[in-house]
Amino acid sequence: MTKVLYNNNINEEVLQSKKIAIIGYGSQGHAHALNLKESGFDVVVGLRQGRSWDKAVEDGVDVKSVAEASQEADVIMILLPDEYQPSIYKEAIEPNLEAGNALVFAHGFNIHFNQIVPPADVDVFLVAPKGPGHLVRRTYEEGAGVPALYGIFQDATGQATDVALAYAKGIGAGRAGILQTTFQEETETDLFGEQAVLCGGTSALVKAGFETLVEAGYQPEVAYFECLHELKLIVDLLYEGGLENMRHSISDTAEWGDFMSGPRIVDEDTKARMKDVLSDIQTGKFAQGWILENQANRPRYSAIKTAESQHQIEKVGRELRELMPFVKQKAINKKEVVSNDTN
Numbered sequence: 001m002t003k004v005l006y007n008n009n010i011n012e013e014v015l016q017s018k019k020i021a022i023i024g025y026g027s028q029g030h031a032h033a034l035n036l037k038e039s040g041f042d043v044v045v046g047l048r049q050g051r052s053w054d055k056a057v058e059d060g061v062d063v064k065s066v067a068e069a070s071q072e073a074d075v076i077m078i079l080l081p082d083e084y085q086p087s088i089y090k091e092a093i094e095p096n097l098e099a100g101n102a103l104v105f106a107h108g109f110n111i112h113f114n115q116i117v118p119p120a121d122v123d124v125f126l127v128a129p130k131g132p133g134h135l136v137r138r139t140y141e142e143g144a145g146v147p148a149l150y151g152i153f154q155d156a157t158g159q160a161t162d163v164a165l166a167y168a169k170g171i172g173a174g175r176a177g178i179l180q181t182t183f184q185e186e187t188e189t190d191l192f193g194e195q196a197v198l199c200g201g202t203s204a205l206v207k208a209g210f211e212t213l214v215e216a217g218y219q220p221e222v223a224y225f226e227c228l229h230e231l232k233l234i235v236d237l238l239y240e241g242g243l244e245n246m247r248h249s250i251s252d253t254a255e256w257g258d259f260m261s262g263p264r265i266v267d268e269d270t271k272a273r274m275k276d277v278l279s280d281i282q283t284g285k286f287a288q289g290w291i292l293e294n295q296a297n298r299p300r301y302s303a304i305k306t307a308e309s310q311h312q313i314e315k316v317g318r319e320l321r322e323l324m325p326f327v328k329q330k331a332i333n334k335k336e337v338v339s340n341d342t343n
């Protein structure tokens with residue numbers, strides 16, 4: 001089995017004498033900054049003036065411009081949206097890099113697809129949590145953590161691995177498990193997972209199920225509870241104990257239906273299309289398309305985002321969640337975060 005590291009395998013001393021700049025205070029940025037700070041490390045956040053800046057100040061974090069934070073830090077973690085990283089790196093980070101600094105990423109996209117080419121005299125590594133930033137923060141506060149991958153692209157100082165592991169421990173990943181990877185493996189598996197299973201595959205499955213029931217004349221509210229709301233409860237069982245645990249909790253009727261109908265929905269053709277998706281990631285076709293979409297100011301991204309927000313499942317869901325105070329509460333917390341910054 002691959003070696004999985006936990007807190008007691010890691011000595012964080014190497015990071016204690018260093019200043020860490022977290023560039024960006026969005027989903028991952030706020031989680032890394034606050035977790036590292038509470039783990040006892042010296043953190044500064046690099047931002048432009050705006051919503052995130054105000055939120056970080058409100059959270060009691062030291063905030064400076066991207067250039068200033070990069071200049072004074074030894075370890076610079078770039079937690080900006082992937083598509084904006086290359087220009088901000090060129091303008092405000094690269095001119096402030098010193099030999100022996102560490103340049104860090106939570107996703108390998110820009111290094112792997114050559115959008116950022118760092119100088120040879122800095123360490124370059126990734127610490128990539130395998131979960132959304134808000135959960136990196138929430139689980140840390142609960143005394144738990146989200147697993148993370150680490151990978152070394154350049155080891156100019158000979159300390160890159162030790163610093164990467166200390167960083168991963170600082171954000172709470174050592175409570176859940178830390179695995180070694182490469183930039184190529186992290187980039188390709190992360191893109192595949194989010195497109196085929198976690199985000200793209202799941203959204204498409206949920207919408208198709210909802211539409212099938214509504215088009216057959218069933219109430220949209222019933223379809224919403226069946227195909228979206230209950231998914232969280234089922235996924236909790238998967239998270240806690242895998243497929244077996246989920247199947248232990250559901251009825252035998254559901255389990256038989258799972259065995260009989262699941263493979264009719266996701267069959268060999270689906271798997272062949274998954275392989276196409278993976279191939280587009282591996283060849284760089286997906287990355288090229290996303291880079292061009294951004295260069296054109298995101299016309300397709302914006303149009304699809306608007307259309308998706310108007311889908312019937314979203315309208316029905318908004319209404320139903322208003323009537324569930326326990327779900328609504330979480331939504332309000334999230335909305336506050338979103339309205340105060342972009343995370």
Ligand SMILES: NC(=O)C1=CN([C@@H]2O[C@H](COP(=O)(O)OP(=O)(O)OC[C@H]3O[C@@H](n4cnc5c(N)ncnc54)[C@H](OP(=O)(O)O)[C@@H]3O)[C@@H](O)[C@H]2O)C=CC1
Pocket residue numbers: 023024025026027028029046047048049050051052053066078079080081082084088106107128129130131132133134341342343
């Ligand atoms: N989202 C996630 O859970 C995960 C993300 N990752 C990776 O982490 C990295 C960060 O992603 P994510 O957290 O989603 O990013 P977000 O979209 O949440 O980041 C937004 C942050 O970037 C800041 N920002 C945007 N443009 C600029 C700019 N021009 N100058 C200064 N600050 C700017 C925003 O500030 P402002 O308020 O001023 O706009 C905000 O603080 C990416 O590499 C991503 O692939 C990895 C694992 C999971």
Ligand SMILES: CC[C@](O)(C(C)=O)C(=O)O
Pocket residue numbers: 129130131132133190193194198199
């Ligand atoms: C699943 C999406 C993700 O890869 C993540 C939260 O891990 C992302 O890029 O946001």
Ligand SMILES: [Mg+2]
Pocket residue numbers: 129130131190194
């Ligand atoms: Mg991911």
Ligand SMILES: [Mg+2]
Pocket residue numbers: 107190191194
């Ligand atoms: Mg991702």
